[in-house]
Amino acid sequence: MLVHRLGAPSDLDPLLERVRDVRVVMIGEATHGSHDYYRIREQLTRRLIAECGFSFVAVEGDWPDCDRVNSSVTAAPGGAVEPQTTLERFERWPTWMWSNAETARFCRWLRAWNLERPEPSRVGFHGLDVYSLWESMQAIFDYLGEEDPASLEAAQDAYRCFEPYGKQVEEYGLASRFVSARCEQEVVRLLARTREHAATDGPGAFSAWQNAEVVAGAERYYREMVAGGPGSWNIRDGHMADTLDRLLDRYGPGARGVVWAHNTHVGDARATDMAADGMLNIGQLARERYGPDGVVLIGFGSYRGTVTAAPRWGSPAEAMVVPPARPGSLEHRLHELMPDRAVLVFGGPDQPGWVTDALDHRAIGVVYDPSFESWGNYVPTRLGERYDAFVWCDETSALHPLPALTTLGEMETYPAGV
Structure with a gap:
């Protein structure tokens, strides 16, 4: 040493x-x-x-x-x-x-x-990270509206599936425990369209694909989070590791x-x-x-x-x-x-x-x-x-935060907010 x-x-x-x-x-x-x-x-x-x-x-x-x-x-x-x-x-x-x-x-x-x-x-x-479901959905809409209007339907289907739960996506996770309120099919369809487009386009398409991966990861994360235990932590860190893999591939x-x-x-x-x-x-x-x-x-x-x-x-x-x-x-x-x-x-x-x-x-x-x-x-x-x-x-010594307006939040992460 x-x-x-x-x-x-x-x-x-x-x-x-x-x-x-x-x-x-x-x-x-x-x-x-x-x-x-x-x-x-x-x-x-x-x-x-x-x-x-x-x-x-x-x-x-x-x-x-x-x-x-x-x-x-x-x-x-x-x-x-x-x-x-x-x-x-x-x-x-x-x-x-x-x-x-x-x-x-x-x-x-x-x-x-x-x-x-x-x-x-x-x-x-x-x-x-995996938390930005709604922000990633909006970014996908913005990209597809300009670059790939034919794929907008897949994004709209995914959005409509989550929409009843508003911005409190943890409510989707709670509902999925008791009823068949699952959005996997819509998310998988969205992911397939953006992944296909990213293979033939530039940085904008790659970012849209990554946002679709966030939506897919978030869907799994929020369903698992309400059950408690290590499952949601493992989904989150697995998503981060997969994102790192994609970035290494993207940079060549x-x-x-x-x-x-x-x-x-x-x-x-x-x-x-x-x-x-x-x-x-x-x-x-x-x-x-x-x-x-x-x-x-x-x-x-x-x-x-x-x-x-x-x-x-x-x-x-x-x-x-x-x-x-x-x-x-x-x-x-x-x-x-x-x-x-x-x-x-x-x-x-x-x-x-x-x-x-x-x-x-x-x-x-x-x-x-x-x-x-x-x-x-x-x-x-x-x-x-x-x-x-x-x-x-x-x-x-303590970090120096910039002035910021906090408008979005999450349920407490497991374990201990790290």
Whole structure:
């Protein structure tokens, strides 16, 4: 195992060396609201793009919202000149995950980088998540109305099937448990038409196809969510993994992708108690699909600080105090052993027990209650198996949200809003 003090961006060199030849790098975060995680992740991603030739960034966000960001950062026709304006249009709670000053800074850099390069080699920004059923339906209508009017009927049939449930799609999931209120046939028909069109057309058709995949994934997700348990989580992470596959295919031979998501998605589920609960995640799926030499999983952690989060599901975000990690946890051990900031790259013989043994590893979602620290907010983890590398920040500060109007929400995700 290699331990390297982290200060200047050049101190990320050991990570760059570790990821130089892999196809996918997944960079996590122990919260959705810590400035330090976003800033270090940005610095690492800039170098992955500039020095290693990575093709796109894919985040734990909605496809339609991120598609507007992609149009801006790639300077596509009709795209916003200032990427921050596209981030300020994010409406789904929790908006601060991507509508924040840290992401805006990265997107401005990415647009400037892309403007110096020919269009085919520009680096994209895409969403992996499954929640945007209605927004994806509208995007499909917009595309088909201009490019493929003959396929509008399939989209209209799918829309009419969901329409009785309004924007509360979870009501569709509840209804499907008791009556034959299923929309699979309509969704499959829509998916087939957009997939066929995408095979012969450009980026617009691919985006329409991906929106149809979101509709299909959301239909399965909401039906499973009302039953409780790990099924909806597995559908969601399976959808994100499949979206990553499609992006790699879309960018062509030699394409390489960077993924930004919570540690709970990025760190291999098999090295945690998630596996015993029947859960998988995109980190596990990436290792299975691309092989251990084709992907690097990078986690984050801290001992104390502040975080942007909400006290209840759907409520406004606020800056909260994150107390010192509880005794016996991984974070408490690293506080004792590590400098204020460090990069850990795992591998080799004779790794210490805190790398190989199962220790509690803190995970803070979009909803956070510091009083739960004595019994919740931790995932038993074998650190060296869950990640290939780990970034340690002893103390972190809260993320800086952009002004945003939240008009859309979801039922609370399983588990714990991550």
